[in-house]
Amino acid sequence: MLIRRCAVLFLEPREDLDIDWSALFAGDGPLGATMRWMALAPHLGEEVEVSPDEVAALGGIGLTLWQESADCAQQYGAAVIARLLECGLLIGDDARFRERDETLRSQNWRPLSAAAHMFSRWGDMRVDKGMQFPSFEELVVSYGTPPGPVIERCAEGEAIALPYPDRARLDDTLFQRYTGRNFDAAAALPIATVARLLQRAFGSQGEREMAPDAFVLKKLSPSAGGLHPVEAYVLAQRVEGIAPGLYHYHPVRHALEPLTAMDTAQTAELALRMVADQDWFVDAPMMVVLAARVERNFWKYRNHAKAYRALLLDAGHLSQTFYLLATEAGMPAFVTAAVNEIDIERVLGLDPLKDMVIAVCGCGPASGARDTVELRYEP
Numbered sequence: 127m128l129i130r131r132c133a134v135l136f137l138e139p140r141e142d143l144d145i146d147w148s149a150l151f152a153g154d155g156p157l158g159a160t161m162r163w164m165a166l167a168p169h170l171g172e173e174v175e176v177s178p179d180e181v182a183a184l185g186g187i188g189l190t191l192w193q194e195s196a197d198c199a200q201q202y203g204a205a206v207i208a209r210l211l212e213c214g215l216l217i218g219d220d221a222r223f224r225e226r227d228e229t230l231r232s233q234n235w236r237p238l239s240a241a242a243h244m245f246s247r248w249g250d251m252r253v254d255k256g257m258q259f260p261s262f263e264e265l266v267v268s269y270g271t272p273p274g275p276v277i278e279r280c281a282e283g284e285a286i287a288l289p290y291p292d293r294a295r296l297d298d299t300l301f302q303r304y305t306g307r308n309f310d311a312a313a314a315l316p317i318a319t320v321a322r323l324l325q326r327a328f329g330s331q332g333e334r335e336m337a338p339d340a341f342v343l344k345k346l347s348p349s350a351g352g353l354h355p356v357e358a359y360v361l362a363q364r365v366e367g368i369a370p371g372l373y374h375y376h377p378v379r380h381a382l383e384p385l386t387a388m389d390t391a392q393t394a395e396l397a398l399r400m401v402a403d404q405d406w407f408v409d410a411p412m413m414v415v416l417a418a419r420v421e422r423n424f425w426k427y428r429n430h431a432k433a434y435r436a437l438l439l440d441a442g443h444l445s446q447t448f449y450l451l452a453t454e455a456g457m458p459a460f461v462t463a464a465v466n467e468i469d470i471e472r473v474l475g476l477d478p479l480k481d482m483v484i485a486v487c488g489c490g491p492a493s494g495a496r497d498t499v500e501l502r503y504e505p
């Protein structure tokens with residue numbers, strides 16, 4: 127059998143602390159520490175502990191040329207090679223690992239970015255599993271006061287004072303924008319409001335052929351290389367004329383493509399799961415998952431040091447445009463990166479090596495309550 131190493135692999139010497147609580151409370155040097163090797167291979171999506179012998183084999187077997195497994199077994203030991211094939215760090219005949227490795231290779235990921243993405247996803251993260259929402263007061267108790275909100279790079283007298291801006295057209299929207307955390311659980315969004323929001327935030331305002339058969343869309347937010355790889359998936363809870371469920375927004379047809387029909391109990395349960403138990407967002411009648419098709423960006427930015435950053439920035443721009451459109455329609459909006467990517471991938475049928483769930487936004491009328499903190503501009 128021919129084998130080679132998986133395309134992307136990082137080895138982390140991980141320290142585990144053995145905490146002896148009684149010694150700790152007695153004020154003694156409290157800790158023992160043990161070290162182990164963790165293999166971080168993005169195509170697997172989960173960490174694998176490896177032995178020093180396995181580390182040596184992984185360091186010796188390349189990712190490009192196929193080698194006879196018998197030769198590798200002779201050099202590194204048959205048990206070592208068998209284990210590495212079994213856990214998918216070496217690629218051999220196992221079709222499942224081969225497919226995952228090929229998929230990763232075909233996307234043109236920067237190796238560090240692939241690892242950062244695949245190992246920062248959450249699945250089933252909930253309050254009872256460690257998701258915490260500490261208040262500012264609690265944070266200050268734990269960590270002391272935060273670094274100050276401003277910095278000074280010269281003495282005040284040396285700074286050039288600027289004229290304060292006059293009010294202008296955009297101000298009404300900018301000053302009213304805030305992150306809503308008290309949505310009206312009974313309100314439904316008119317279809318016209320949703321249609322404008324989706325079209326202006328995520329829709330195409332025109333198509334341009336930059337080279338034969340190479341098209342870009344013009345949108346109202348900037349995008350790295352003009353490629354607009356971020357797709358919008360809509361969770362409709364209460365949108366007039368639209369059945370509750372999951373949809374993909376088609377930016378050119380300006381249409382919702384139905385993916386999964388749900389009842390309102392199911393949409394509420396999914397909404398809560400998507401935002402990792404942040405219950406203050408769940409009453410928003412519409413949420414939008416932002417998920418980048420990485421191959422669209424990586425088509426140009428192949429194995430590129432800045433590509434991953436560009437995808438995050440693209441999503442940030444879209445979310446701000448979404449906020450401003452919601453504000454214009456008289457509603458608060460939200461964006462959150464504290465999302466259960468793995469659950470979202472599952473319901474949307476996305477492969478995380480190809481489709482990168484970045485954030486969830488949403489909007490809806492405010493309830494008028496102030497149960498959860500909001501930062502509104504107060505003149």
Ligand SMILES: Cc1cc2nc3c(=O)[nH]c(=O)nc-3n(C[C@H](O)[C@H](O)[C@H](O)COP(=O)(O)O)c2cc1C
Nearest residue numbers: 303304305306307404460461462463464500501502
């Ligand atoms: C990248 C990003 C992630 C955020 N994640 C959360 C979140 O997980 N939960 C939340 O309640 N708000 C979240 N927010 C909203 C911020 O808390 C909010 O923007 C900030 O408190 C300032 O308030 P404002 O948007 O009303 O001006 C996030 C905002 C951004 C830009």
